Amino acid sequence: MSATASAIRTAKRVDRFTYAIRNIVVEAKNVEAAGKAVRYLNIGDPNQFGFLTPPHLIEAVVKAMRDGHNGYTPSPGIAEAREAAAADFAARGVDVGADRVLITSGTSEGIELALTGIVDDGEEVLVPSPTYPLYTAVLAKIGALPAYYRTDHTNHWLPDLDHIRSLITAKTRALVVIDPNNPTGAIYPEATRRALIEIAEAHGLVILADEVYGDLSYDGAVPAMAALDNDAPIISYSSLSKAYLAPGWRAGWMAVGSSPRLDPALAAIKKLADGRLCSPGPMQYAVTAALTGDRSHQAVFRRELRERAELTTRRMNAIPGISCVAPRSAFYAMPKVELPPGKTDVDYVLGLLRSKGVLCVYGSGFGTAPEDGFFRIVFLASPRELDAIYDDVEAFTTEFRSA
Numbered sequence: 260m261s262a263t264a265s266a267i268r269t270a271k272r273v274d275r276f277t278y279a280i281r282n283i284v285v286e287a288k289n290v291e292a293a294g295k296a297v298r299y300l301n302i303g304d305p306n307q308f309g310f311l312t313p314p315h316l317i318e319a320v321v322k323a324m325r326d327g328h329n330g331y332t333p334s335p336g337i338a339e340a341r342e343a344a345a346a347d348f349a350a351r352g353v354d355v356g357a358d359r360v361l362i363t364s365g366t367s368e369g370i371e372l373a374l375t376g377i378v379d380d381g382e383e384v385l386v387p388s389p390t391y392p393l394y395t396a397v398l399a400k401i402g403a404l405p406a407y408y409r410t411d412h413t414n415h416w417l418p419d420l421d422h423i424r425s426l427i428t429a430k431t432r433a434l435v436v437i438d439p440n441n442p443t444g445a446i447y448p449e450a451t452r453r454a455l456i457e458i459a460e461a462h463g464l465v466i467l468a469d470e471v472y473g474d475l476s477y478d479g480a481v482p483a484m485a486a487l488d489n490d491a492p493i494i495s496y497s498s499l500s501k502a503y504l505a506p507g508w509r510a511g512w513m514a515v516g517s518s519p520r521l522d523p524a525l526a527a528i529k530k531l532a533d534g535r536l537c538s539p540g541p542m543q544y545a546v547t548a549a550l551t552g553d554r555s556h557q558a559v560f561r562r563e564l565r566e567r568a569e570l571t572t573r574r575m576n577a578i579p580g581i582s583c584v585a586p587r588s589a590f591y592a593m594p595k596v597e598l599p600p601g602k603t604d605v606d607y608v609l610g611l612l613r614s615k616g617v618l619c620v621y622g623s624g625f626g627t628a629p630e631d632g633f634f635r636i637v638f639l640a641s642p643r644e645l646d647a648i649y650d651d652v653e654a655f656t657t658e659f660r661s662a
């Protein structure tokens with residue numbers, strides 16, 4: 260290498276790009292290297308905590324491979340998976356043809372395809388605060404901007420509709436609705452969903468309805484948002500990752516609603532999807548197996564989640580200085596700690612990691628203000644492990660707040 264050679268410069272968009280849920284693992288590895296065991300409560304992966312993929316899905320993938328389905332598939336996915344997804348949407352009251360369904364590498368890819376296909380450089384997308392951070396990460400990549408709308412922890416983490424209205428400008432293109440919600444575990448009542456659709460309609464916005472946790476409400480599946488109004492411009496998302504316990508397979512689906520107003524968006528998304536060839540082929544056969552086969556694992560999973568949610572809420576609310584809204588779905592809680600003056604959520608989360616080896620994610624990684632003191636817990640570990648972890652959270656919080 261010549262002495263004058265300098266490092267290859269990287270793109271500025273990477274400076275804007277963050278994904279705290281995984282970025283924070285670097286800190287955890289440092290703590291492990293220093294000899295302390297770390298308990299990872301940062302990533303929502305049920306497989307890592309013993310919730311296993313249903314065998315009939317594994318058989319479908321193995322069979323597909325053995326039957327020679329190892330080549331590229333059509334870009335929008337194999338016909339039978341698209342038809343199974345369309346039939347599943349129909350059963351949930353969403354009237355959408357298989358030609359408007361795409362099979363994607365997880366919901367993540369579908370989100371990126373839609374935002375890339377619809378939102379231009381410098382335009383804005385309404386994103387909840389707190390949000391699942393992929394939305395803001397993708398917006399950073401495409402040069403667009405998030406407009407964070409408040410969801411209110413003093414009101415069951417429901418969206419503040421007036422705040423949404425106040426944020427809309429000529430540059431606003433889309434409204435992201437994560438319901439059931441990560442990171443808060445909230446579920447929105449029908450009236451809220453209808454109001455969100457009305458807002459989108461009044462301003463010509465497309466709704467991205469992220470429903471990856473739709474089957475993981477503790478009281479049973481939550482209706483699909485698009486079922487409330489099949490003519491509204493809604494793109495609906497789900498995947499095998501959470502409700503079918505196969506996050507590593509990267510298999511998801513999206514339905515571009517039947518409104519003709521979405522025809523150009525559908526064409527743009529399909530055009531972009533051609534460029535990435537296809538999502539993993541054998542896993543697409545599991546989409547069919549999942550959506551047409553036995554789902555009894557979901558009832559078991561929901562029961563386990565409810566128990567952990569109740570334990571988490573009870574333990575967090577018993578810690579002086581912490582309050583926690585009870586989650587109603589999925590495997591996340593977003594407690595709030597009262598911080599000493601001058602301290603941030605990052606100070607708290609890194610302190611907890613270094614002192615007790617417990618890894619959570621700071622709320623500001625999801626878009627809340629650092630001084631508000633939110634942090635996210637993934638509560639997939641066993642109730643017994645969680646109890647021990649929460650003893651550590653309690654001891655650390657007392658130290659941190661009195662320091």
Ligand SMILES: Cc1ncc(COP(=O)(O)O)c(C=O)c1O
Nearest residue numbers: 365366367391441471498500511
């Ligand atoms: C709200 C939400 N949307 C999307 C995703 C990404 O899911 P997938 O594995 O289907 O890409 C996640 C993953 O945690 C999520 O929580």
